[in-house]
Amino acid sequence: MRITLVQTPYHLGHEAVGMGAGPEALVEAGAAEALVGAGHEVDVVRVSRRNGETNEIGASFEVVRRGADAVSDALAHGAFPVVLSGNCMSSLGTVAALGGEVGVVWFDAHPDFNTTEQTLGGFLDGMGLSILTGTGWRALSETIPGFRPLPEENVVLVGIRDINPPEQERLDGSGVAVVAPERVDDQLQAALDGLRERASDVYLHLDLDVLDPSVGRVNEYAAEGGLTGEQVARAIAAIGERFRIRAAAVTAYDPTIDTDGKIPEVAFRLMSGIAAAAQARAQVPA
Numbered sequence: 001m002r003i004t005l006v007q008t009p010y011h012l013g014h015e016a017v018g019m020g021a022g023p024e025a026l027v028e029a030g031a032a033e034a035l036v037g038a039g040h041e042v043d044v045v046r047v048s049r050r051n052g053e054t055n056e057i058g059a060s061f062e063v064v065r066r067g068a069d070a071v072s073d074a075l076a077h078g079a080f081p082v083v084l085s086g087n088c089m090s091s092l093g094t095v096a097a098l099g100g101e102v103g104v105v106w107f108d109a110h111p112d113f114n115t116t117e118q119t120l121g122g123f124l125d126g127m128g129l130s131i132l133t134g135t136g137w138r139a140l141s142e143t144i145p146g147f148r149p150l151p152e153e154n155v156v157l158v159g160i161r162d163i164n165p166p167e168q169e170r171l172d173g174s175g176v177a178v179v180a181p182e183r184v185d186d187q188l189q190a191a192l193d194g195l196r197e198r199a200s201d202v203y204l205h206l207d208l209d210v211l212d213p214s215v216g217r218v219n220e221y222a223a224e225g226g227l228t229g230e231q232v233a234r235a236i237a238a239i240g241e242r243f244r245i246r247a248a249a250v251t252a253y254d255p256t257i258d259t260d261g262k263i264p265e266v267a268f269r270l271m272s273g274i275a276a277a278a279q280a281r282a283q284v285p286a
Contacts, residue, residue, distance in 0.1 A: 001279040003040050004074035004081050005032060008047040008067050011086040012124060013059025015049070019219055020086035022253030026264055031084065034268035040275055043079065045070055060089055060124055061140045068093030068145050071247060080278050082271060083249040088112050088128035088207055090249055095132060095203050096146040098246050103154045103199035104132070105192070105239055107232065108207040109223045111160050111167045113176075118166040129155065133176075152176050154198055156191045158184060158235065159210035162223040181210075181227055188235055196242050204239060204248040204274060206232070208267060216262030219254040229266045233273050240277025248274045 007027055011020030032042040047066045053059045067083065071094050074081040081097075083090050088108070095102065106112075112129040116136040119126065131137050134149025141147050152175035159181045163171070171178055177191045195202070208218040212226035227235075239245065250267055 001040050001275060001282055002077075002079040003035055003042045003275060004070075004077075004079040005035075005042060005044045006047060006067060006070045006074065006081055006083040007044055008063060008083060008085040008090050010047075010049070010060075010063045013049075013053070013056050013063060018086070018256075019252050019254045021255055022086055022251075023084035025255040026084055026250070026253060026267060029264040031264075031268060031271065034272060035275060038272045038275060045074070057124055057137075057140070060087070061137075061143060064089055064093040065144055066093075068097045068147075071097035072145070075247075080275065080282065081247045082274065083247070083251075085249055085251045087125040088205065088249075088251050089125055089131075090251065091128055091132055091203070091205050092141065092144055092147060094247050094249060095150060096144045096148070098201070098203060099146055100201070101154070101199055102150075102246060103156070103195045103202040103243065104150060104205060105156045105158065105195070105202055106205040106207075107158045107210040107227075107235070108160055108205070109209040109226055110162050110207075110221065111157060111171060113167045113170055113174075114164070115170070129157070130170075154195065156195050158188065159227050161225045162221070181225055184227060184231055184235065189238060192238060192242050200244060201246045202239065202243040204236070204245050206248065206250050206270060206274070207252045208250060208263060209252050211266065215266060216260060217257050218263055219252050219257050221252075222257070229269065232270055236270065236273045236277050240280050244281040245274065245278040248278070
């Protein structure tokens with residue numbers, strides 16, 4: 001299968017800082033080579049901001065718009081886009097580029113379901129899923145080519161455990177299907193079956209801090225009680241059995257926190273699993 005790695009090296013609009021250094025670190029560690037070794041043809045493209053916006057929020061949305069363009073281009077050339085991004089905000093551009101009615105399976109230690117009205121920290125990346133489902137920053141969202149809010153019922157959120165009370169309250173009243181890390185092995189299948197009634201195509205979002213820190217410390221926000229690499233791999237296979245995976249992202253890796261250098265190898269195994277699951281149902285040239 002032809003794969004385009006969309007390298008998006010930004011954290012809150014800042015290039016190669018913190019988690020923004022993760023995409024380049026993964027590419028330099030051999031992300032493309034790992035996929036080629038698994039039998040795929042791989043191109044790497046790099047997203048760059050085109051304007052001089054220094055406002056963190058404006059710059060972040062500029063990165064999202066450029067990411068949407070890169071994903072659209074990959075799709076137009078018959079490639080499977082895998083976005084390597086510092087932040088989960090990249091999901092806005094990727095889902096917009098896919099168009100149509102899609103589902104989202106989102107792996108993360110955090111819900112990213114904060115809103116502009118309830119946040120105390122103002123951390124934009126903690127609002128990614130909230131914005132994707134239509135809450136907050138509406139005018140800026142509409143600057144993303146093809147963006148339209150995703151129904152909450154089209155989301156399966158997997159592995160969250162670091163949740164603030166307002167987010168928990170919002171999730172409890174939402175249509176998002178939540179699978180806690182301790183229930184992945186016995187609840188994920190049913191959640192995916194429920195999503196399958198609404199969508200046949202999905203975007204797979206893998207924030208690497210869904211992994212337990214015992215696997216490797218992904219970033220400063222890593223939280224105990226996460227998933228093993230094997231659990232995530234099984235989940236990816238289960239997704240591939242039910243859906244056509246149209247695009248994927250691997251996000252939130254900060255190489256300065258991964259002092260043991262454990263994460264790239266795990267990430268590459270999971271990326272290869274995503275590619276295999278996508279290829280099984282792909283409607284693109286093998």
